[in-house]
Amino acid sequence: MEYEIRIEDAPSRQLAVARGAASRADLGRTILKLLDTVWPVLRSQHAKTGHNVVVYFGGLEHIEAGVEVFGDFVDTGNVRHSQTPAGSAVTTAHWG
Secondary structure (H helix, E strand, O other), rough: OOOOOOOEEEEOOOEEEEEOOOOOOOHHHHHHHHHHHHHHHHHOOEEEEEEEEEOOOOOOOOOOEEEEEEOOOOOOOEEEEEEEEEEEEOOOOOOO
């Protein structure tokens, strides 16, 4: 498969996130658990949403899993405002 690899100047994106930590073996389950915390809050507030996003802060001991948000939402429980870092990013897409 041929991949198109691009370098982009990525803007910061507003997120609604829940924070957590995971082991390598539990990473997938942890991400789903965190997303299952965020989505009901955003649905209840009728927030306009985008992609699911996971941000790693130097390893698995501090991660944020959440959803892009376009517009306002209110922090509720463990769901908080966050954002992706802005700057250069390398991107590609894999289908399959």
